[in-house]
Amino acid sequence: MGQRFYSTNSPGDFVELKEAVLRSLPADNGLYMPETIPTLDADFWSSWREWSFAELGYQIVSPLFAGAVPEETLREMVSEAVNFDAPLVKIGERMHVLELFHGPSLAFKDFGARFMARLMGWLTWEDERELTVLVATSGDTGGAVASAFHQVPGTQVVVLYPRGKVSDLQEKQLTTLGGNITALEVEGTFDDCQRLVKAAFLDRELAERRNLTSANSINIARLVPQTFYFFHAARQLPEGRAVVFVVPSGNFGNLTAGLLARRMGLPVKQFIAATNVNDVVPAYLESGNYEPRASVATISNAMDVGAPSNFARMLELHGQEHGEMTRRMVGYRFDDEQTRAAIREVKVSTNYVIEPHGAVGYLAAEEWRVAHPEDEMVILETAHPSKFLDVMEEELGEGAIDIPERLACLAKREKVAVAMPPEEAAFLAWLR
Ligand SMILES: *Cc1c(COP(=O)(O)O)cnc(C)c1O
Numbered sequence: 001m002g003q004r005f006y007s008t009n010s011p012g013d014f015v016e017l018k019e020a021v022l023r024s025l026p027a028d029n030g031l032y033m034p035e036t037i038p039t040l041d042a043d044f045w046s047s048w049r050e051w052s053f054a055e056l057g058y059q060i061v062s063p064l065f066a067g068a069v070p071e072e073t074l075r076e077m078v079s080e081a082v083n084f085d086a087p088l089v090k091i092g093e094r095m096h097v098l099e100l101f102h103g104p105s106l107a108f109k110d111f112g113a114r115f116m117a118r119l120m121g122w123l124t125w126e127d128e129r130e131l132t133v134l135v136a137t138s139g140d141t142g143g144a145v146a147s148a149f150h151q152v153p154g155t156q157v158v159v160l161y162p163r164g165k166v167s168d169l170q171e172k173q174l175t176t177l178g179g180n181i182t183a184l185e186v187e188g189t190f191d192d193c194q195r196l197v198k199a200a201f202l203d204r205e206l207a208e209r210r211n212l213t214s215a216n217s218i219n220i221a222r223l224v225p226q227t228f229y230f231f232h233a234a235r236q237l238p239e240g241r242a243v244v245f246v247v248p249s250g251n252f253g254n255l256t257a258g259l260l261a262r263r264m265g266l267p268v269k270q271f272i273a274a275t276n277v278n279d280v281v282p283a284y285l286e287s288g289n290y291e292p293r294a295s296v297a298t299i300s301n302a303m304d305v306g307a308p309s310n311f312a313r314m315l316e317l318h319g320q321e322h323g324e325m326t327r328r329m330v331g332y333r334f335d336d337e338q339t340r341a342a343i344r345e346v347k348v349s350t351n352y353v354i355e356p357h358g359a360v361g362y363l364a365a366e367e368w369r370v371a372h373p374e375d376e377m378v379i380l381e382t383a384h385p386s387k388f389l390d391v392m393e394e395e396l397g398e399g400a401i402d403i404p405e406r407l408a409c410l411a412k413r414e415k416v417a418v419a420m421p422p423e424e425a426a427f428l429a430w431l432r
Pocket of ligand 1: 043107108109248249250251252253254255302330357381382
């Protein structure tokens with residue numbers, strides 16, 4: 001039977017991997033967690049520096065999913081999902097950037113989405129009916145999910161995005177793949193897109209008939225592969241140094257994956273939660289009061305989150321105790337003006353081009369370093385600067401950013417999208 005999963009709201013009830021992944025969100029609105037978090041053994045630590053990145057990932061996920069997926073299948077899944085690198089770039093004395101944007105959609109979400117797509121494909125391989133994956137996106141998630149599921153047999157993907165509210169290149173990432181990927185251009189906001197998706201799941205008969213599943217960011221299958229690159233970063237540093245990870249955060253999936261990596265045995269001195277003015281978690285760390293609120297728009301817009309969806313997992317990983325969390329994590333927040341200044345400063349002082357999310361991380365790293373000059377700092381760079389071209393050119397000048405070929409070539413492709421009014425009835429009828 002192998003590893004099982006429970007909801008943070010019902011610690012005594014367990015489900016198997018297939019249910020945790022295909023359900024995504026437990027019925028009680030908690031979040032799925034593995035029953036056992038294994039500690040990596042001496043065999044792992046004697047070889048971890050030598051393996052390829054994909055093999056390292058397999059060696060981490062194998063004990064986590066023990067018995068739930070055949071070993072060779074799992075190894076193959078990881079090697080297909082992690083087919084690009086996450087290099088650690090030194091930008092100053094004891095200051096490093098972990099580049100997580102070398103995948104097809106140029107953001108770290110490729111790691112989670114590519115692994116989840118293959119796992120879902122395998123879990124439903126013997127089911128007679130096709131799986132329909134619904135995803136609402138405000139930008140980065142849709143591109144990663146569409147690219148990850150493209151041509152995965154037995155799956156259909158429906159991406160809902162708000163008309164005129166994603167960047168041109170983001171829209172091309174959703175609307176030019178074709179095949180099993182259908183883009184719905186919703187005449188409304190991101191919230192409307194989410195509401196339509198929710199309505200489809202609430203229609204039990206439709207959800208059953210179309211075999212609906214969700215690819216949203218709280219899926220446990222997206223979280224697990226995000227642990228890989230914390231190990232990969234640590235092994236690129238000199239041995240025996242204290243590592244501090246600075247994680248630019250919105251829904252806190254990345255930071256939660258880091259905490260999971262530490263629970264599996266990765267030596268980490270400290271995690272730093274870096275946010276923009278949407279600072280619910282830094283405020284919680286300071287006051288002990290968790291107060292979600294409406295989000296505020298910023299230039300680091302993938303972190304504009306007012307109710308971080310992984311908060312329940314972070315609490316669970318700290319024994320539900322505020323005091324425990326404050327001993328292990330510290331939070332800093334920065335506004336847009338500081339972020340813009342940091343983009344310029346990093347360029348001038350190190351010649352590195354850092355995008356707005358990474359720049360928030362850089363500010364947090366500098367703040368921590370004042371009192372801890374000996375620590376090795378690793379800042380997660382969550383996306384490629386070309387995804388935020390407007391802001392980057394405002395700060396560094398026109399032409400300062402190289403657009404990678406895989407993004408540039410999308411500009412020439414033709415957009416294909418289905419226009420959809422923001423009404424539930426219309427969407428449900430279309431799905432039927
Ligand atoms: C999704 C995203 C984030 C936020 O990550 P979380 O895991 O939700 O905290 C940060 N930066 C970029 C570029 C993203 O796309």
